[in-house]
Amino acid sequence: MNDNAKLKQQPGCHREIISLNQVCYAYESKPVLSNVNFTVRERDFVGLIGSNGAGKTTLLKMIVGLLRPQSGGISLFGTPASQFKDWNLIGYVPQRNHFNPLFPATVREVVQSGLYGRRKLFRRVTKEDVNRCEDALHTLRIQDLADKRIGALSGGQQQRVFLARALINNPKLLILDEPLSGIDIETQTNFFNLIRHMHQHHNITFLMVSHDMEMVRSYLGETPKEKSGKLNFYVRHSHDLEDCVETDLLHSLRKEG
Numbered sequence: 001m002n003d004n005a006k007l008k009q010q011p012g013c014h015r016e017i018i019s020l021n022q023v024c025y026a027y028e029s030k031p032v033l034s035n036v037n038f039t040v041r042e043r044d045f046v047g048l049i050g051s052n053g054a055g056k057t058t059l060l061k062m063i064v065g066l067l068r069p070q071s072g073g074i075s076l077f078g079t080p081a082s083q084f085k086d087w088n089l090i091g092y093v094p095q096r097n098h099f100n101p102l103f104p105a106t107v108r109e110v111v112q113s114g115l116y117g118r119r120k121l122f123r124r125v126t127k128e129d130v131n132r133c134e135d136a137l138h139t140l141r142i143q144d145l146a147d148k149r150i151g152a153l154s155g156g157q158q159q160r161v162f163l164a165r166a167l168i169n170n171p172k173l174l175i176l177d178e179p180l181s182g183i184d185i186e187t188q189t190n191f192f193n194l195i196r197h198m199h200q201h202h203n204i205t206f207l208m209v210s211h212d213m214e215m216v217r218s219y220l221g222e223t224p225k226e227k228s229g230k231l232n233f234y235v236r237h238s239h240d241l242e243d244c245v246e247t248d249l250l251h252s253l254r255k256e257g
């Protein structure tokens with residue numbers, strides 16, 4: 001059976017999560033992205049690699065709705081990005097911010113702010129919100145940091161806080177912009193192992209920009225699946241393709257068990 005036939009048979013495992021179709025973007029008159037085509041499918045881990053200035057962050061900003069393509073189209077979960085409303089399905093960890101040590105927010109407040117999403121900024125915090133926040137802190141093993149100021153933490157600890165913030169809505173897609181930069185090797189390895197585990201054992205699709213070729217190659221292989229302009233897309237599915245002939249439920253039970 002060829003790949004297309006498998007896809008038709010098993011739409012539940014290979015649904016299109018992000019489709020980029022001839023996407024172009026220029027800042028003023030400076031073209032940064034031209035005719036980028038790529039599809040991220042459910043349970044893929046995509047490493048987006050490109051030289052400095054290749055347009056990686058610009059592309060991520062378009063995917064999360066912070067910028068609009070000047071031509072071409074982006075679809076998210078099968079819906080054109082301009083009409084997409086289910087932003088809770090997407091968690092975004094931006095490039096690491098350098099906080100002033102006196103930045104006036106605690107770890108708990110930063111993680112909880114992930115719940116508010118767009119247009120819900122001033123709603124009341126419910127008991128369920130508090131529980132979800134505690135779960136996210138627990139998952140990332142940062143409960144003991146909950147009352148500390150975010151600016152007082154190390155780079156690696158801050159990254160965990162932003163990952164917890166992105167995970168609080170149980171997203172189906174996690175987008176990470178250079179999550180490993182500026183933190184020491186041991187912390188990088190721990191962080192990468194954590195997201196790799198999440199990819200293999202939970203139904204989460206990943207799109208990650210990284211400069212760390214060693215780590216990317218070790219998990220995603222030596223050869224990009226696709227190239228578009230200066231961008232290289234490395235891809236690994238969460239399990240062997242042959243397993244995708246199982247029904248969704250069996251598939252999930254087996255992979256989660």
Ligand SMILES: Nc1ncnc2c1ncn2[C@@H]1O[C@H](COP(=O)(O)OP(=O)(O)OP(=O)(O)O)[C@@H](O)[C@H]1O
Nearest residue numbers: 027028030032050051052053054055056057058059
């Ligand atoms: N707001 C902006 N106004 C003008 N030019 C910009 C703006 N943001 C980015 N650029 C330029 O667009 C190009 C692509 O930037 P982008 O940040 O998307 O690249 P990148 O691949 O993420 O780079 P890096 O690996 O250095 O983070 C760069 O030349 C950058 O200087």
